[in-house]
Amino acid sequence: MMSYSCVNTTNCCKIATNILVAFTFPFLYLLFIVIPIFGGMKHLIAPSILAADFANLQRDIQMLNQSEADWIHVDIMDGLFVPNISFGFPVVEAVNKYATKPLDVHLMITDPDRYLKSFADRGAAHITVHYEACTHLNRTVQAIKELGCTAGVALNPHTPVALLEDIIADVDLVLIMSVNPGFGGQKFISNTYKKIEQLKVLCSLQNPDLFIEVDGGVNLQNTPELVKAGANVLVAGNFVFSSGNPTATIQELKQI
Ligand code: DX5
Numbered sequence: 506m507m508s509y510s511c512v513n514t515t516n517c518c519k520i521a522t523n524i525l526v527a528f529t530f531p532f533l534y535l536l537f538i539v540i541p542i543f544g545g546m547k548h549l550i551a552p553s554i555l556a557a558d559f560a561n562l563q564r565d566i567q568m569l570n571q572s573e574a575d576w577i578h579v580d581i582m583d584g585l586f587v588p589n590i591s592f593g594f595p596v597v598e599a600v601n602k603y604a605t606k607p608l609d610v611h612l613m614i615t616d617p618d619r620y621l622k623s624f625a626d627r628g629a630a631h632i633t634v635h636y637e638a639c640t641h642l643n644r645t646v647q648a649i650k651e652l653g654c655t656a657g658v659a660l661n662p663h664t665p666v667a668l669l670e671d672i673i674a675d676v677d678l679v680l681i682m683s684v685n686p687g688f689g690g691q692k693f694i695s696n697t698y699k700k701i702e703q704l705k706v707l708c709s710l711q712n713p714d715l716f717i718e719v720d721g722g723v724n725l726q727n728t729p730e731l732v733k734a735g736a737n738v739l740v741a742g743n744f745v746f747s748s749g750n751p752t753a754t755i756q757e758l759k760q761i
């Protein structure tokens with residue numbers, strides 16, 4: 506027959522074990538299930554400095570550094586692939602000098618292979634080229650990766666997602682243009698939602714970690730639907746910089 510003190514000790518052990526399990530299980534559940542699934546799903550915000558005040562670029566970059574922006578989107582336009590010229594290497598160097606966040610370089614230029622190294626050397630973390638501007642896209646994507654950058658491919662609004670079928674496994678990022686490239690402040694094209702969903706299906710087996718970036722006319726109204734469709738990087742130019750409080754606007758876009 507067990508003594509009273511022995512029964513007491515056994516009960517104490519059981520209670521201690523139960524308390525341990527009761528506290529440990531939810532902690533492990535949070536750590537390994539909830540945070541990786543829901544925490545990892547949060548979309549990134551990449552404000553486009555095309556809409557920044559170029560007379561106060563250092564100030565605007567420092568604002569982005571202190572905001573909840575994840576990347577800094579840098580639009581390069583050559584006046585040939587798109588009907589506008591934005592800025593070149595001296596400005597990218599100036600941005601890189603002050604930016605503490607990754608530079609997300611969007612090349613809207615013909616034959617981008619000529620300049621990949623130049624942008625990598627000037628601090629690009631992500632380089633995106635246009636599907637429509639590359640003759641040998643596979644080679645271009647490999648060249649970007651060899652430079653140590655994330656490789657992205659952008660699609661104009663008229664270019665079908667299905668054309669990426671044979672490159673999707675090799676890219677890190679696909680940028681879906683939700684306006685015709687060349688200018689900031691244009692109206693969002695709603696066909697974009699369908700393209701994000703198609704891309705989500707296309708990458709689900711071969712490249713589930715793909716960055717799905719949307720660029721053009723992004724605002725607080727369309728962000729919920731873009732995120733729901735599967736976008737995980739949102740570029741916003743005018744909506745951020747033309748707002749009264751860009752830092753708060755970035756925070757609002759991030760919190761959706
Ligand atoms: C358009 C550029 C966009 C542009 C976005 O050709 O690629 O990145 O800066 O600007 P908003 O958000 O104003 O449309």
Ligand code: ZN
Nearest residue numbers: 580611720740
């Ligand atoms: Zn862009």
